[in-house]
Amino acid sequence: MIEYKNVTKKYNGNIGIEDVSVRIEKGEFVFLVGPSGAGKSTFVKLLLKLMDADAGEIFFNGYDVTKLQSIDIPRHRRSMGIVFQDFSLLPKKTVFENVAFAMEIIQMPRKAVKRQVPQMLDLVGISAEAHKYPAQISIGEQQRVALARAIVNNPSVLIADEPTGNLDPETGWEIMRLLEQINRRGTTVLMVTHSKEIVNAMSKRVIAIRDGHLVRDERSGMYHPEDDSTEADQNEELFEI
């Protein structure tokens, strides 16, 4: 259902990803790992058509994402649910409103909103907080709301870029259980992560990228030491900033 064919994306000569080819089937659960700056976010942003690839093709449900016209982009994005760090909750809206917002902006009827939002809040276990504002609930609960928002429109793929990044392990595990549950309902899950514990414990497919290149693709894979940023990498990053 998702297929990258020799995809390259550069930022003014700086490599985002280079010559990446990979295939992900419907219903799979895939971890995308690699050091900081490896190109993981570039990988998912290309799929969402948040940016254009320089070369290669990305097939999604039969069409080539790289050739999408801007008029078709909204419909393309509606088939994906997203949990991103730069995609947090709106502070001025309640939990319920934040989830409803995702339905309203694709102009779903009110009736559907009233029926589906409580179902999603129930699924992620935060029905009790429906009328609180994001600032009034914990970060773990906020992440559940973000998940509910991502799946409320019934996407065929859920893309999560480091969804457990700021969470304590306990809360991180709760989110993982939810992702697994969502995956069991038939949704393809693509998750970018840095967490060795999670990758190892879940025993799912692992795709590793490094310096923009796909370096490993394993079924029931494990986290490898080189998937972490080395000290040298981290120093480099400090200089970049």
Add this chain to the structure above:
Amino acid sequence: MNSRLVVSFRQSLRQIGRNMAMTIASLFSITAILLILGFFFIIVVNINNISESVKENFDVVEVNLLDQTDEADTGVLMDEFRRMTGVLNVTFQSKDEALENWKDQWGDNADLLERIKARGDNPLPNAIIIEVEQLSDAESVVQKAENMDGVEKINYAQDTVNKLLKITSFIQMGALILIGFLLIISVVVVSNTVKLTVLAREKEITIMKYVGATNWFIRGPFLMEGIVIGVIAAILSSGLIAGIYHYIVQNFGVDFMLIMSIGFVSEKHLLINLAIIFVALGASIGACGSIISMRRFLDR
């Protein structure tokens, strides 16, 4: 938990305050620009009015009579004019008729003239109105009339007429160019202020984009905001201009009339048109401004 609540509350207040300040800022800028536009509009329309009337009165020589010139003398003078070549028609216009004519031209500003009439000191003279066939006839009539007894003043000047027509068309052109510039400036001003509101709500826009909202759906509220700002600015500036124009007409209407022999364009007529033009302009300025300011955020 509690302190976070306080912080977030303060943040959202600040956000609203920031938006409010921006809204008011752009409201003021458009109002100011529309006010300037309005003044040019008033000038252009009045100049138009003057040059139209000048053109119309081109073939008429008005001979003002001294107050002591009696009916018999006037009759002699009129006969003399009738005998001149190129003269089509000679009529007498009394002080009171002159005032009535003015009243017709003044439309709803005519109450000013009522006051003059009521005071009984009509400053207008009795006059003989001579219609001629063409310009050259007018000149010879004027030359002869200058030496006649009982004549106070002759209202005809070909050179002045021509100069006046040139000057008015020059001023009209200049004003139109300035209006064009002001329109461009106002679109830039609005787009910059709306851009700030867009920036303040960038997060919301990002969410909309990621979830797959169409560009027109995202633009909607900002477009609405731009248009509302534009229309409110139009109403504000129309109101202000109405007040100012009313003041000018009330205070300088008579002087203007005495100098130009034609009144200001009627308030009602001018302001209705101005308001319609302003609302249309304000709405388009607001709409263009917000569409331009959002381009950067929607290109993806």
